[in-house]
Amino acid sequence: AQAGLGVASHASAKAKRQAQDMAGALAAAEAAVGADSENPVYQVEYGIGLALNQRTAEAVQILESALPSFPTDGDMNDAAVGHWALGQAYMATSNFTGAESQFSEATQKMDSWGTPFQMLAWALAAQVQYGPCRLKDAVFGERMQAAQVGCPASDSDYERCLLYTSPSPRDLYTARM
Numbered sequence: 001a002q003a004g005l006g007v008a009s010h011a012s013a014k015a016k017r018q019a020q021d022m023a024g025a026l027a028a029a030e031a032a033v034g035a036d037s038e039n040p041v042y043q044v045e046y047g048i049g050l051a052l053n054q055r056t057a058e059a060v061q062i063l064e065s066a067l068p069s070f071p072t073d074g075d076m077n078d079a080a081v082g083h084w085a086l087g088q089a090y091m092a093t094s095n096f097t098g099a100e101s102q103f104s105e106a107t108q109k110m111d112s113w114g115t116p117f118q119m120l121a122w123a124l125a126a127q128v129q130y131g132p133c134r135l136k137d138a139v140f141g142e143r144m145q146a147a148q149v150g151c152p153a154s155d156s157d158y159e160r161c162l163l164y165t166s167p168s169p170r171d172l173y174t175a176r177m
Contacts, residue, residue: 002035002036003035003036005035006039009029009032009042010045013025013029013031013032014078022052022053025049026049029042029045029046029048033046040069041071041078044063044079046066047059047062048063051086054092059085059089060089063086064086067079067083070082076110080105080109081106083106084102086102087102
């Protein structure tokens with residue numbers, strides 16, 4: 001019964017997080033950990049919930065201990081979000097080196113998420129590494145501002161980011177309609 005409760009609570013936490021119900025996601029993740037406190041997958045989801053609810057110190061503590069134990073055959077999307085959440089928590093505590101390493105780890109695990117999320121994580125890492133941007137083109141700057149991230153300072157970094165922020169042909173077609 002406890003195992004079933006853990007699985008159901010974990011699934012509920014993920015669904016609520018994806019539906020932007022942060023308080024509900026945290027409560028469900030807490031229930032999953034309550035059912036099996038040794039499960040690193042549940043602990044990572046709990047840490048994500050803490051980070052998304054601005055409980056930064058607790059999130060750092062949980063994620064730092066749970067992420068190294070995350071199973072290699074587990075859902076790497078969950079691991080990627082865990083690294084992303086730890087990176088966000090590090091940003092909030094001005095641990096920029098730690099944030100950059102977590103965002104980098106997230107991008108390596110989230111290939112299946114596609115370029116928008118990779119761009120966000122890479123841009124956050126670039127913001128940490130390079131600081132404020134000199135905007136080279138208005139559309140690029142607007143996209144980076146809309147994503148609430150900075151953009152890189154060097155020409156090569158700008159070109160690298162531009163690959164991730166260029167609109168797809170479908171987006172261009174839709175914009176013309």
